Amino acid sequence: EVQKHSVHTLVFRSLKRTHDMFVADNAKPIPLDEERQVPQSVNYCHKVKMSVKLRTEYGSVLHMPTLKENLREKGDPNTGDPYGQKQYSGNQGQELEYLITGTHPYPPGPGVALTADTKVQRMPSESAAQSLAVALPPSQSRLEANRTAAGVGDIYRHAGASERSQPPGMSMAMVEAGGNKNSALMAKKAPTMPKPQWHPPWKLYRVISGHLGWVRCIAVEPGNQWFVTGSADRTIKIWDLASGKLKLSLTGHISTVRGVIVSARSPYLFSCGEDKQVKCWDLEYNKVIRHYHGHLSAVYGLDLHPTIDVLVTCSRDSTARIWDIRTKASVHTLSGHTNAVATVKCQAAEPQIITGSHDTTIRLWDLVAGKTRVTLTNHKKSVRAVVLHPRHYTFASGSPDNIKQWKFPDGNFIQNLSGHNAIINTLAVNSDGVLVSGADNGTMHLWDWRTGYNFQRVHAAVQPGSLDSESGIFACVFDQSESRLLTAEADKTIKVYKEDETATEETHPVSWKPEIIKRKRF
Numbered sequence: 001e002v003q004k005h006s007v008h009t010l011v012f013r014s015l016k017r018t019h020d021m022f023v024a025d026n027a028k029p030i031p032l033d034e035e036r037q038v039p040q041s042v043n044y045c046h047k048v049k050m051s052v053k054l055r056t057e058y059g060s061v062l063h064m065p066t067l068k069e070n071l072r073e074k075g076d077p078n079t080g081d082p083y084g085q086k087q088y089s090g091n092q093g094q095e096l097e098y099l100i101t102g103t104h105p106y107p108p109g110p111g112v113a114l115t116a117d118t119k120v121q122r123m124p125s126e127s128a129a130q131s132l133a134v135a136l137p138p139s140q141s142r143l144e145a146n147r148t149a150a151g152v153g154d155i156y157r158h159a160g161a162s163e164r165s166q167p168p169g170m171s172m173a174m175v176e177a178g179g180n181k182n183s184a185l186m187a188k189k190a191p192t193m194p195k196p197q198w199h200p201p202w203k204l205y206r207v208i209s210g211h212l213g214w215v216r217c218i219a220v221e222p223g224n225q226w227f228v229t230g231s232a233d234r235t236i237k238i239w240d241l242a243s244g245k246l247k248l249s250l251t252g253h254i255s256t257v258r259g260v261i262v263s264a265r266s267p268y269l270f271s272c273g274e275d276k277q278v279k280c281w282d283l284e285y286n287k288v289i290r291h292y293h294g295h296l297s298a299v300y301g302l303d304l305h306p307t308i309d310v311l312v313t314c315s316r317d318s319t320a321r322i323w324d325i326r327t328k329a330s331v332h333t334l335s336g337h338t339n340a341v342a343t344v345k346c347q348a349a350e351p352q353i354i355t356g357s358h359d360t361t362i363r364l365w366d367l368v369a370g371k372t373r374v375t376l377t378n379h380k381k382s383v384r385a386v387v388l389h390p391r392h393y394t395f396a397s398g399s400p401d402n403i404k405q406w407k408f409p410d411g412n413f414i415q416n417l418s419g420h421n422a423i424i425n426t427l428a429v430n431s432d433g434v435l436v437s438g439a440d441n442g443t444m445h446l447w448d449w450r451t452g453y454n455f456q457r458v459h460a461a462v463q464p465g466s467l468d469s470e471s472g473i474f475a476c477v478f479d480q481s482e483s484r485l486l487t488a489e490a491d492k493t494i495k496v497y498k499e500d501e502t503a504t505e506e507t508h509p510v511s512w513k514p515e516i517i518k519r520k521r522f
Contacts, residue, residue: 194450194451195451195510196448196450196451196453196455196510197432197433197448197450197451198505198510199432199433199434199446199448199455199456200499200500200501200503200508201446201455201456201499201500201503201508202446202456202458202485202497202498202499202500203497203498203499203500204458204460204495204496204497205496205497205498206244206495206496207463207493207494207495207496208239208244208493208494208495208496209463209492209493209494210237210239210246211229211231211232211233211235211237211492211493212231212233212235212492213231213232213233213234213256213492214231214232214256214472214474214489214490214492215229215230215231215232215474215475215488215489215490215492215493215494216230216231216232216256216257216258216474216475216488217229217230217257217258217259217260217474217475217488218230218260218475218476218477218486218487218488218494219260219261219262219477220241220262220477220478220479220480220486221262222262222264222480223480224241224479224480224481225240225241225242226238226239226240226241226247227239227241227477227479227486228260228262228269229260229488229494230253230256230257230258230259230260230271230273231256231257231492232256232257234251234253234254234255234256234257234273235249235250235251235253235257236249236250236251236252236253236257236260236269236271236281237249237250238250239494241479241484244494244496248286250269250281250286252279252288253271253273253275253277253279254273254275254277255273255274255275255298256273256274257271257272257273258272258273258274258298258299258300258301259271259272259273259299259300259301259302259313261302261303261304263304264304264306265304265309266309266325267282267283267284268280268281268282268283268289268325269281269283270302270304270311271302272299272300272301272302272313273298273299274298274299275298276295276296276297276298276299276315277291277299278291278292278293278295278299278302278311278313278323279291279292280292280325290325290328291328292311292313292321292323292328292330293328294321294330294333295313295315295317295319295321296315296317297315297316297317297340298315298316299313299314299315299316300314300315300316300340300341300342300343301313301314301341301342301343301344302314302344303344303345303346304346305346305348305352305367306346306347306348307348309324309325309326310322310323310324310325310331310346310367311323311325312344312346312353313344314341314342314343314344314355315340315341316340316341317340318335318337318338318339318340318341318357318359319333319334319335319337319341320333320334320337320341320344320353320355320365321333321334322334322353322367322370331370332367332370333370334353334355334363334365334370334372336363336372336375337355337357337359337361337363338357338359339357339358339359339382340357340358341355341356341357341358342356342357342358342382342383342384342385343355343356343383343384343385343386344356344386345386345387345388345395347388349393349408349409350366350373350408350409351364351365351366351367351373351374351408351409352365352366352367353365353367354386354388354395355386356383356384356385356386356397357382357383358382358383358384359382360377360379360380360381360382360383360399361375361376361377361379361383362375362376362379362383362386362397362406362411363375363376364376364408364409364410364411373409374410374411376397376406376411378404378413379397379399379401379402379404380399380401381399381400381401382399382400382423383397383398383399384398384399384423384424384425384426385397385398385424385425385426385427385437386398386427387427387428387429387435388429389429389449390429390430390431391431392449393407393408393409394406394407394408394414395408396417396427396429396435396449397427398424398425398426398427398437399424400421400422400423400424402416402417402418403416403417403418403420403424403427403435403437403447404416404417405417405449405452415452416452417435417437417447417452417454419445419454420437420439420443420445420454422439422440422441422443423439423440423441424437424438424439424440425438425439425440425472425473425474425475426438426473426474426475426476427476428476428477428478428485429449429478430478430482431482432482433448433449433450434446434447434448434449435447435448435449436476436478436485438473438474438475438476438487439472439473440472440473441471441472442459442460442462442471442472442473442489442490443457443458443459443473444457444458444459444460444473444476444487445457445458446458453510455510458497459471460489460495462489462491463491463492463493466491466492470490470491470492471489471490471491472489472490472491473487473488473489473490474488474489474490475487475488476488483498483499484496484497484498485497485498
């Protein structure tokens with residue numbers, strides 16, 4: 001049984017342990033310069049300052065081999081350190097390229113004060129000094145000294161010259177050479193954007209019309225035979241993907257249809273709209289078989305869980321709801337956002353639910369507990385779009401201020417994709433790393449996912465007879481083969497894009513410059 005002690009006893013024991021640990025240095029005077037016991041000049045103060053700085057910053061490498069030629073450049077017969085670091089020669093009789101120094105003095109055991117009588121200093125033997133000096137040939141050492149930066153001797157020599165201090169980007173590095181460590185100052189380059197992967201440009205090849213209002217949402221069925229759209233004309237239309245012809249129209253919503261998705265686990269189509277309704281359609285009978293009641297305002301989006309029979313919806317009532325598809329029961333109400341929740345996505349791995357809101361935050365949710373795991377507050381404006389990468393454990397979010405990439409599971413920030421200065425309504429990404437962002441002003445930008453390079457910008461003309469103000473992209477999605485890109489637009493059309501098969505890297509080169517990355521957290 002553990003004996004309990006009072007706080008006073010525990011504090012006293014901690015103080016005693018601390019005292020025993022540092023008893024060797026207790027009341028130890030600060031070492032004074034041997035030449036002058038009293039500081040009398042600015043030069044003395046400078047020497048003390050540089051000696052302290054050397055011990056602090058380069059103490060771990062002061063015992064290492066030092067190029068003798070660096071110390072002889074000024075013709076100084078005394079090869080000792082001007083700041084009190086004594087050098088020991090391993091072989092005084094021969095002209096060695098290196099001076100071999102010993103370790104710093106240290107006490108023989110814990111609790112023993114470091115004095116002249118007790119100090120221990122390990123010095124290299126003559127044979128060890130010879131072998132260490134021979135390990136790096138003189139010719140190689142000169143080449144290395146000329147090609148890279150200076151050794152420790154140069155650090156000593158230039159330590160006092162502030163105007164000759166190392167430029168930004170220089171850092172201390174340990175260079176492995178022949179199994180021995182040689183300290184050197186090497187240039188550390190500022191991070192630059194890697195060269196992006198080349199992607200062929202996408203071109204418009206089909207415009208599908210048929211809706212009588214804005215086309216607000218779009219989804220492709222898992223078999224890649226047809227796709228479904230929802231519109232402000234309150235209808236849901238099913239289209240043949242190969243020909244673009246209308247196959248079926250479904251009516252039932254009494255306001256704008258804002259979200260559609262086709263189940264891969266059952267022959268069901270789910271839809272939601274501004275009429276607060278969430279419907280489940282049986283595609284064998286083309287009828288509504290279930291309603292999911294609970295949202296208090298317009299339902300803006302929905303998504304299906306990939307592995308369990310769960311439906312997640314998000315609404316203008318600032319909540320997301322998790323529904324059991326079969327029983328129509330509301331499993332959880334995900335509350336925490338302070339404004340309308342614009343988008344929701346599901347995945348099999350944790351966190352299983354991701355929401356973006358007009359309150360500028362993104363929340364990663366614990367599906368089992370129905371609570372927030374992480375809240376991301378980096379965006380400055382409404383987050384209307386979120387997309388998950390199909391292969392990587394990452395995702396992107398779109399807002400008028402920036403497109404941001406994040407890493408699961410904790411939502412660690414990766415990078416900003418800047419340049420699409422508009423209200424971003426939708427994001428889509430394929431396995432090749434092509435990220436598409438569609439905006440309220442009708443512009444569509446295509447990005448390389450890894451580097452964030454914007455390799456194409458598209459602004460398709462509106463349908464004849466439409467106003468220029470009706471240029472807007474509300475949703476976009478890749479088909480299952482990822483060879484076609486479908487967009488739902490404000491001119492009441494669906495536009496289909498495909499890769500330009502005639503394009504090559506020579507005809508469409510990447511106009512990329514290795515500029516310095518400026519990755520801002522916010």
